[in-house]
Amino acid sequence: MKQVRLLLDKVRRQYRRQSIQVLISLTFTLAAVVCLVAMALILYAQFTSSLRSTILKENQQLVSQIALNVESYTRNMRGVSDSVYYSVIKNADLDTDAIDSQMELLYEAHKDSLVSVACYTEGGELVASAPLSVGKPGLDVTAQDWFTKAQDKIENNHFSTPHVQNLFEDQSGRHRWVVSLSRMVELSRGGAVAPGVLLVDVSYSGLERIFTEGQGGGEGYVYLIDKNGEIIYHPKQRLIYSGLVAENNLTAASYADGIHEETFEGVGRQIVVKDTGYTGWRIICVIPNSEFSVTLGQMPLLVVAIVGFAILLIVLVNSQISSLVARPIKRLDRSVRALEAGQLDAEITIGGSHEIEHLGRTIQSTVDQMRSLMDDVVREQEQKRKSEFDALQAQINPHFLYNTLDSIVWMIESEEYKEAISMVTALASLFRISLSKGRDVISIGTELQHAGYYLHIQNIRYKNKFRVETDIDPAIEDLTTIKLIIQPLLENAIYHAMELMDGDGVITVRGRLAEDGVYIEVADNGLGMTEAMAASLLAAPAEPPPGEGRKKGSGIGLRNVHQRIRLYYGAPYGLRVDSELDVGTTVTIHLPGPPAEASEGGTP
């Protein structure tokens, strides 16, 4: 049982490993084959059963026909016996009448089947006979079976089993096989009646012919026995007498009329039995079971051929259907595998039944969305890189650098070494923080330092045209930010607001921590700008609003900072520009609050 379970499990595992085409094909083929075979077996069994019944019925009819013929044979014998007795013997006085010639006449009338007719006295003396008239010398007929049986059954005719006639002196040397009909008769002699025996010997060949003509082809055969089971006729009787074959005749004698089944010498067979009237002889028809197979002939092969052909057809059709069903699934599977392997441009096959089609379209849509998202990501990354590059480029603004270096040269030439050293130091620190060893994110404190260095340089350059006020909440100094976001604002403030101021320009840098993040404001008390201008600084491309000319400076600083902040931290963050004409401008940086981890190298 355990092994059966293990085997079933193995089969189940194998089954699950197969492709959908194999599963469909195998399952439907198996189901169809099982149904086909079951149907074929049932029909074949029905057919063979029906054939068997037909064969048995035919044999019963054959046996009935033979029985009629045998009855006719024996009836003829009785007819001859009655004719001889009633027409010749009964009314004759043997003392005066010679019955030989009449007997001869009767014999001639029936000589086709008759071998002899003879009449004996009770003591066995031959009274008359035809055709031969001389009895065998020294022969005692009273000892013969036909004589004694006739005397035993006075009222009946007695039929003997076939035997060789042993009565007459026959110069021809022929020994005839005959069937004898003997009966007691009354012999009249001079008015006295004495019993005698009338013997009619009929040729056995007549009986033999009935059976030889009645034998069908094949292995079955018909034979005749008397009520004791003694064989009267059998197609192999000499072989039986020689002991070379055996027959179940003695058992057959006990069967009732009808069909019986028996096994004899290891062979199963059907027996049809029919009694004949008057004689009590039994006709036995033997049909070996193998006869039914022979009669079926090529039928089993035909059934096997048809079933085999049908199975081949089923296999073919099922494999085609399963292929048809599985092909679009396989193609879809191949497309998905290509996607899995990273081929995002792989074509998604859409076809097959509407479910498969729908599946394909859904996958296609998903892939398209994936591609779009990936493109967005790529675009974002590119923008980020570009923004960083722009910021860096802005930082390494040639004008700022040249002017600063110029200033340093002028200071050195003017022997203002202290200011020159201060400027060079500040410039070095500025660029060091700008580069930040390649990091994108630094602390706010460091960014403010960077802004401080910038302001220091610009202050020297602008000969203290403006002053800087700072108000930074220490809580934000350790928080992180992307680098190079304050300096561009300061640059804008210096270039657009402080340049025109004459010592009273103020740039205020404030930093505070709010609930929704960190706010860093860079405000100036410069000329300010219109609302429209302020709005366009962040939204519009490099082109200024109509009617307003391009201001000095890189022009991309604010937008660059705004984009970079949004790229890194998302849409809620970035810059806000508030300005009022002749009052001033405030640019506010909104960054996320804590916890924000400083990303040491790489994007946050």
Place this chain on the structure above:
Amino acid sequence: MRRYLGRIVFVAAAAAFVLVMVVLFQRSSAPGEPPGKTLGVVVYGQDLERWRSLELGISQACTELSLEKPVLSVRTAQSLPASEDQLERIHREVKAGVGGLLVAVGDSEALREELDEMALATPMVLVETGTGGTLPTLGADDEAMGRRLAGRLHEEGHTGGIVLLKAAQQRRSAALRYEGFTSEAERLGLSFTQVDLDGPEEAYYGLRDDMAAQKPTAVVALENDTLELAGSLGVGGVYICGIGSSGRVIDLLDRGQIDEVCYQNEFALGYLATLQLAAQMDLAPAAEETGVDYRLVTRDILYTPEVERLVFPIIQ
């Protein structure tokens, strides 16, 4: 290739199935038709009636095996010696294309080598008597039959005055019967005289005169022809017995001219020999080796059911 493997396997399986079905159908068609191989039967002597029982046995076997019933070939050419005539008839049968031969050899010695050689190409079974060569032979136990007859004579009280008719012992069966009889007769102390018979007619007249002169108590003939001869002598008061199977012998027994016959079941002989030959020709399965029986028959029991079924063929 792998892609088409399934289709190739399917086509191969379908083709194999069709081929197998065709072969099976062809084999199963017309199972009952005769196989087309015929048998030949060549016997010695010129009396067909002598071989009636043998013929019936052969016929019975042929019916069972669905073979064509052969016609027995008997001596026709009187100009040739018997053995040469028989050999010629055998050659004729082979030339006619028989698949196998049953031969009742007339002269064992003369035909031995020739038959051994012919049997290499044509299956052959010898009936009644062998040649002492390589060919299979079927017949009753000849030595036993000879011994049995000697025993019967002793039982009947014939211990002396026995005449043993001895024909030219060209057949090995005759020699064996003679050997059996003489050895048993010697053992039982029977005294017998051997009379050599040289030919049919001369033998008959000479023998009759011999019998009249010698007045034997019993005459023994160990072959069918000589037994028929002995039976037809019409010598009264002599116990005539011998080995024979012809209808004439039985008739003489019935008339009282032969007293006892050792009867070989030639019907069984013909039947079994045919089965054996058919097995050699691959027309039938190998038959179980069964001996041919014999039986002592007297007039008293001739018409008993057991004996009459044996000795009287059912022919009309």
